[in-house]
Amino acid sequence: MGIFLGLVHHPVLNRHGEVSTTAVTNVDLHDLGRAGRTYGVERFFVVTPIVLQRELVGRVIKHWADGPGAKSPSRQQAFARMSVSPSLDDAIESIEALTGEKPKIAVTGASLVAETTPFETVTEMIRNAGPPILLLFGTGWGLAPEVMSRADIRLPAVAGPEGPLGYNHLSVRAAAVIVLDRLLGE
Numbered sequence: 001m002g003i004f005l006g007l008v009h010h011p012v013l014n015r016h017g018e019v020s021t022t023a024v025t026n027v028d029l030h031d032l033g034r035a036g037r038t039y040g041v042e043r044f045f046v047v048t049p050i051v052l053q054r055e056l057v058g059r060v061i062k063h064w065a066d067g068p069g070a071k072s073p074s075r076q077q078a079f080a081r082m083s084v085s086p087s088l089d090d091a092i093e094s095i096e097a098l099t100g101e102k103p104k105i106a107v108t109g110a111s112l113v114a115e116t117t118p119f120e121t122v123t124e125m126i127r128n129a130g131p132p133i134l135l136l137f138g139t140g141w142g143l144a145p146e147v148m149s150r151a152d153i154r155l156p157a158v159a160g161p162e163g164p165l166g167y168n169h170l171s172v173r174a175a176a177v178i179v180l181d182r183l184l185g186e
Contacts, residue, residue, distance in 0.1 A: 002042035003126060003184065004095055004103060006136045007032055007172065008088065009048040011144035019146075022139040024053045029060055031173040033078035039180040042132075043098070045091040046084045057084040088136075088147065095132055103132040106153035108179055109142045110168045116156040119182040126183065135183075137176050155179060 007028060014020035024046060036044040046057050063069045064079035085091040095103045106122065126133065133153070136143060148154075157164035158178045170178075 002095075002099060002132045003040070004091075004132060004134045005032065005036050005041045005044045005176070005180075006085075006088065006091055006134055007044070007046050007176075008136055008138050008143060008147060009046070009050075009053070009140075011146055012138045012140040013142050013144055014140055017141070019144045020140055021048070021050065024048055024057055026060065028139075028173060029057065029082065030075075030078075032176055033082050034074070035173070035177045035180055036081060037074075037078040039184040041081065041180070043095070044082045045094070045134075046082065047086075047088055047091055048084070049086050054084045054086060057082075088150075092134065095134060099132045101131050103134040104130075104152040105150055106133050106135045106155055107143055107148055107151040108155040108157060108175070109138065109148070110157050110170070110175075111142075111164055112154055112157045113164050116154045119155060119179075122153060122155065123183050135179065137172050137179075139172055 010021040011019045033044055061079050061082050064075045070076040158175050159168055
């Protein structure tokens with residue numbers, strides 16, 4: 001069983017709660033690529049429908065995985081596990097092609113409190129070699145309802161001492177690392 005990471009740039013919500021598309025940022029690629037490699041993620045998918053952004057991500061991946069940047073072994077290993085996809089469905093198809101199984105989709109969000117699966121339960125699924133899991137994170141103001149409704153697993157919000165309804169506005173990079181550590185950390 002494998003765990004896969006997806007950083008979704010569409011469909012996500014903007015600050016007004018409308019479905020939107022966000023821009024890819026270089027820091028997300030570097031930080032989430034390294035986090036994914038640290039925690040044994042099989043592949044990190046950057047999901048964006050914008051052709052120019054996919055081309056940019058492809059150039060960044062090539063530089064660090066196969067080009068001059070590959071002289072840095074830690075970056076090379078992180079970027080060698082990265083792919084860019086035009087849609088969530090494309091990422092799912094890629095996982096099916098790699099594993100022979102359709103992945104379970106796991107989501108989280110800053111306000112998820114109801115109908116969630118404890119981290120420990122998902123960790124046991126991973127340890128018991130269950131089906132592949134695609135762990136999705138949304139940019140902007142989070143995953144759009146159409147993505148959330150596809151989830152097989154809803155992980156609890158990452159929350160500080162005030163709880164999920166208090167101040168809770170982590171960067172996607174910080175939230176992803178916390179979730180990866182809760183699921184896969186020692």
